[in-house]
Amino acid sequence: MTPAALETYLHDHIPLSRAMAVRVVSSAPGHVELSAPLGPNINVHGTAFGGSVSTLGVLAAWSALHLRLDQEAIACQLVIHRSQIDYLAPIAGDFTAIARLDEANWPAFLHMLTRRGKARLTVVAELSFAGQVAARLTGEFVTIAEPHA
Amino acid sequence: MTPAALETYLHDHIPLSRAMAVRVVSSAPGHVELSAPLGPNINVHGTAFGGSVSTLGVLAAWSALHLRLDQEAIACQLVIHRSQIDYLAPIAGDFTAIARLDEANWPAFLHMLTRRGKARLTVVAELSFAGQVAARLTGEFVTIAEPHA
Numbered sequence: 365m366t367p368a369a370l371e372t373y374l375h376d377h378i379p380l381s382r383a384m385a386v387r388v389v390s391s392a393p394g395h396v397e398l399s400a401p402l403g404p405n406i407n408v409h410g411t412a413f414g415g416s417v418s419t420l421g422v423l424a425a426w427s428a429l430h431l432r433l434d435q436e437a438i439a440c441q442l443v444i445h446r447s448q449i450d451y452l453a454p455i456a457g458d459f460t461a462i463a464r465l466d467e468a469n470w471p472a473f474l475h476m477l478t479r480r481g482k483a484r485l486t487v488v489a490e491l492s493f494a495g496q497v498a499a500r501l502t503g504e505f506v507t508i509a510e511p512h513a
Numbered sequence: 514m515t516p517a518a519l520e521t522y523l524h525d526h527i528p529l530s531r532a533m534a535v536r537v538v539s540s541a542p543g544h545v546e547l548s549a550p551l552g553p554n555i556n557v558h559g560t561a562f563g564g565s566v567s568t569l570g571v572l573a574a575w576s577a578l579h580l581r582l583d584q585e586a587i588a589c590q591l592v593i594h595r596s597q598i599d600y601l602a603p604i605a606g607d608f609t610a611i612a613r614l615d616e617a618n619w620p621a622f623l624h625m626l627t628r629r630g631k632a633r634l635t636v637v638a639e640l641s642f643a644g645q646v647a648a649r650l651t652g653e654f655v656t657i658a659e660p661h662a
Binding site: 377378379380383384403404405406407408409413414415416418419422423426441443444445446447448449450451454 | 526527529552553554555557562563564565567568571572593594595596598599603
């Protein structure tokens with residue numbers, strides 16, 4: 365899936381991503397970078413709203429895992445189970461989220477998913493502003509394999 | 514601040530709340546209920562998007578604390594430091610977030626804020642759909658007293 369195709373998919377299926385004016389900077393299985401402008405994501409202090417920052421992180425983490433599962437051609441449901449975010453610094457302009465799967469965990473995850481039909485994976489997304497990490501989101505996802513047709 | 518005034522304030526200062534079509538159901542110092550329709554907050558599964566659910570929880574928790582600080586007439590900056598959310602059940606329609614401050618913690622929080630000029634408070638928001646709790650958000654906020662003019 366090209367960055368443009370992923371962007372269209374997100375905008376069409378998750379309208380909040382369109383309201384946030386999310387752009388896909390780069391996308392590959394297991395590695396996605398998104399960006400968002402400050403304007404639609406501003407808060408009462410004139411910096412990025414925590415809900416927007418967290419949401420961009422979830423979108424990046426979800427997209428990285430979604431594209432990686434796509435590459436394995438595994439039909440499954442992918443849902444978020446838990447997430448945590450630490451806000452490290454104010455974001456006073458456009459910001460990005462980079463999520464990259466830890467490939468070291470992938471074989472065990474895949475084994476569990478194919479054997480048990482269900483597996484969990486934790487994905488970290490780093491949020492940056494002006495070249496500095498400004499927040500860190502950890503998402504725990506559950507995947508449930510879909511039965512063959 | 515009436516529910517209508519809080520709603521206008523959120524829509525005007527946090528545009529994401531307007532994009533999510535957030536409504537203020539009830540508001541009092543330390544106790545706020547918000548709602549959001551499924552439409553603008555839907556995901557690829559046809560249920561509520563995790564980013565929207567988390568954001569409604571943050572908005573409820575922030576509003577409850579904001580109104581309580583307002584009542585004390587303390588000029589301070591209120592920022593979110595960390596949040597965690599557990600998604601307990603899919604949300605297949607309009608959903609609500611209720612945040613209520615734990616008054617037991619308030620005196621110690623206020624003492625710290627007035628003595629040290631900075632204090633932290635944890636606020637929980639419960640997200641519900643069709644009368645059942647569907648997610649629980651815990652937000653850790655930092656308040657920094659503003660020097661007197």
